[in-house]
Amino acid sequence: MSTDSTTGARDHARSQVRPATMRIPATPPDVDPSRLLWAEAVPPGSYATRVLGRGTRLRLIDPDGGACAHLLLFRSDAPWERLNVADTVKVPWQAYLRAGHPLLSDQGRVLATVIADGSGHHDTLCGMTDAGRAKMLLAAIKHGLDIRDVAPSVSLFKGVRVGDDGTLGFTGSAGPGAAVDLLIHLPVVVALVNTAHPLDPDPALTGLDVLAWRAGDQLTTPVNAEPEYLRALFNTESTWAAAQTSEVFE
Amino acid sequence: MNTRELTIVRDEKVDACGPWSAIVRAGQTLQIIDLHGNQAVDTLLYGVAGDQVDHGLRYSAQATVAAQRNIFLSTGSVLRATNGTPLMTIVADDVGNHDTIAGACSKESNTLRYGHHTVHQHACAENFLAEGAKWGLGKRDIVSNINFFMNVPVEADGTLGIVDGLSAPGKSLTLRADRDTLVLVSNCPQINNPCNGFDPTEVRMVISAHPPDVAGQTAHPPDVAGPTAP
Numbered sequence: 352m353s354t355d356s357t358t359g360a361r362d363h364a365r366s367q368v369r370p371a372t373m374r375i376p377a378t379p380p381d382v383d384p385s386r387l388l389w390a391e392a393v394p395p396g397s398y399a400t401r402v403l404g405r406g407t408r409l410r411l412i413d414p415d416g417g418a419c420a421h422l423l424l425f426r427s428d429a430p431w432e433r434l435n436v437a438d439t440v441k442v443p444w445q446a447y448l449r450a451g452h453p454l455l456s457d458q459g460r461v462l463a464t465v466i467a468d469g470s471g472h473h474d475t476l477c478g479m480t481d482a483g484r485a486k487m488l489l490a491a492i493k494h495g496l497d498i499r500d501v502a503p504s505v506s507l508f509k510g511v512r513v514g515d516d517g518t519l520g521f522t523g524s525a526g527p528g529a530a531v532d533l534l535i536h537l538p539v540v541v542a543l544v545n546t547a548h549p550l551d552p553d554p555a556l557t558g559l560d561v562l563a564w565r566a567g568d569q570l571t572t573p574v575n576a577e578p579e580y581l582r583a584l585f586n587t588e589s590t591w592a593a594a595q596t597s598e599v600f601e
Numbered sequence: 602m603n604t605r606e607l608t609i610v611r612d613e614k615v616d617a618c619g620p621w622s623a624i625v626r627a628g629q630t631l632q633i634i635d636l637h638g639n640q641a642v643d644t645l646l647y648g649v650a651g652d653q654v655d656h657g658l659r660y661s662a663q664a665t666v667a668a669q670r671n672i673f674l675s676t677g678s679v680l681r682a683t684n685g686t687p688l689m690t691i692v693a694d695d696v697g698n699h700d701t702i703a704g705a706c707s708k709e710s711n712t713l714r715y716g717h718h719t720v721h722q723h724a725c726a727e728n729f730l731a732e733g734a735k736w737g738l739g740k741r742d743i744v745s746n747i748n749f750f751m752n753v754p755v756e757a758d759g760t761l762g763i764v765d766g767l768s769a770p771g772k773s774l775t776l777r778a779d780r781d782t783l784v785l786v787s788n789c790p791q792i793n794n795p796c797n798g799f800d801p802t803e804v805r806m807v808i809s810a811h812p813p814d815v816a817g818q819t820a821h822p823p824d825v826a827g828p829t830a831p
Contacts, residue, residue: 437704459709478663
């Protein structure tokens with residue numbers, strides 16, 4: 352096909368769609384397709400971002416066992432409020448993410464809660480490689496942010512454990528098919544980077560699947576009854592309610 | 602080891618609960634002296650060019666612990682910027698174990714940790730913001746910090762927490778600047794946990810310059826801490 356003219360180039364460009372194959376993660380069988388908001392496969396070495404509203408359930412899947420999802424969260428309506436990894440481990444008295452663990456902002460609020468975890472191999476301590484940070488910086492810049500906003504991150508699907516003497520041990524992946532679900536409590540910019548874990552001695556990166564759907568009804572059912580979490584929910588709910596201009600809070 | 606006389610550049614006390622900041626030039630050392638024992642010294646580092654902060658060259662707890670494959674800071678720990686650049690190195694340490702995963706206290710996180718009656722107590726985040734503003738730093742520049750003299754073990758199941766400290770009156774550590782570095786400090790005002798022995802106290806900061814060695818390079822500081830607490 353000739354591309355020596357605008358019409359030829361246009362025909363060539365448009366013809367590329369027909370034979371292309373693009374894998375899209377399947378809608379989970381228990382999710383009404385009309386509630387689906389986001390379905391994207393993130394290849395190794397790439398990244399994805401989306402603004403997600405309050406009451407969204409975000410599912411990250413490691414279909415082939417080699418993904419590493421580095422995550423940052425920023426309040427989309429106030430991006431200087433962002434994931435604070437130190438508070439996320441200190442406030443719940445727990446360094447290892449698992450179901451029920453809140454992802455806290457620096458303002459004492461819950462940006463998201465881990466509400467299901469089929470992996471158990473995650474890390475809050477090590478951050479990203481240079482390649483990962485470069486992608487995260489691009490994700491941040493696309494939302495009007497800059498290098499100051501690329502703060503400490505959490506990493507899903509690759510685990511690290513701390514020894515008695517403080518040493519860090521890499522525990523790798525839980526294997527193919529693991530999924531982690533986050534419930535979004537406040538409108539956020541989600542920035543996801545699928546790059547190697549910095550302690551992975553032999554990274555064999557594979558794709559990361561992302562799904563999100565409306566699940567606002569789940570906001571009313573706390574998955575964690577610890578006092579710190581309930582106070583964080585109180586701060587979150589009261590802040591959200593106060594900012595609304597109508598009687599409809601959801 | 603070069604034993605020629607060093608020059609005291611600054612020798613200051615930081616008020617209990619107060620902030621402090623200073624640029625430590627490449628090759629200079631900063632000795633932090635825990636005058637009364639078990640006083641957490643929350644610390645952030647930023648690379649500077651002249652007196653201008655490089656916002657892209659700030660301390661990274663994650664880069665630091667990943668590079669040394671250990672969460673505890675002590676002698677030999679290189680305190681790195683996000684891209685791995687060494688900012689400072691711990692060259693002497695009387696305590697042996699300092700935290701960098703538990704972050705700074707804030708009024709907001711105090712409400713989660715201790716209840717809403719603590720929301721108007723002073724906190725490290727307030728010190729960082731107020732002192733950082735003097736250098737053009739804003740909220741977005743504040744990240745996970747170092748907590749010198751604070752003891753945060755992580756148990757096998759991931760449980761972690763601030764427990765009684767390992768420091769004692771007069772114990773100190775010494776940092777060597779690997780490049781010109783702004784040191785931003787909050788002398789922690791927390792009264793709800795043992796990080797300050799439930800009694801915040803003053804600390805002493807001594808910046809020293811070291812004579813060049815015979816090869817014309819900046820000398821490494823002595824292995825033992827220089828000035829001692831009174």
